[in-house]
Amino acid sequence: MTEPDAGSADEPTEDADEPAVRRAREEVIEAMARAAEVYGIKPSYGRLYGLLYFADEPLSLDRLADESDYAKSTVSTATSAMERYHFVHRRSIPGEGKKAYYEAETDLWHVFQQLLNQEVRSEVRIMTRALDEAAETLRDADSERAERDLQKVEKLQGVYEKADRALTVLTSSSLDRITDLFGRLRSGE
Incomplete structure (x- = not known):
């Protein structure tokens, strides 16, 4: 008896799960945007926090702007405010100079x-x-x-x-x- 291949029909691959994973992630991120509104905060802050929450590594302002479709100025303002309230942390990455990267505080x-x-x-x-x-x-x-x-x-x-x-x-x-x-x-x- 042979072992099934990693990509066989018996075992879903990561790629097969991607649309479902993206939908689930987007559902949570949208809920974070709506939750921000409950507290009188701009929904963009909740959405950006959600993107950072699910990110596997710290993200730059440019990358956050690309992924969110918000202007870089909006992203900068939001990350500064979220940093003040401890929702995100500013990080520097060796070799990236003074470029700022952000990661979400996951311990709410x-x-x-x-x-x-x-x-x-x-x-x-x-x-x-x-x-x-x-x-x-x-x-x-x-x-x-x-x-x-x-x-x-x-x-x-x-x-x-x-x-x-x-x-x-x-x-x-x-x-x-x-x-x-x-x-x-x-x-x-």
Whole structure:
């Protein structure tokens, strides 16, 4: 009995799977573009992220422009924004000079943690500082209005204190640990 050839009808070849693979990949990339819109981000950002996500190697701006059919300026703007939010990383390739290459961050929990650490924690710091100063001013004032406003400010202080604690847990724990914790909370353990 002989072994079937690598390209026999019994075993699909990579080429035979290509149209199906391309369709599946495109479906996910289009979903990423639509998902970007949900967050008020241009769909081009989601599409470019998707192209990088499925790329086997870092891609240059030129290659991303070719593969996406977007202008190089659009690709440059998008990759800069995605880099700021940790969705992509800029890489240099030896022998390519200063030419920039990009690759997707595939650990989306890491991206989420970075966004929480940078953007949300920044908001918490700004608000905490303002609320502390306002509370001090209102405590020194002697009026009914100041007392009512102080109660509102103290309520907000409580919210931001809890938010800060939640941020600490979310940014210092793995996704598995967080989901395990939520699972135990739901089941009442």
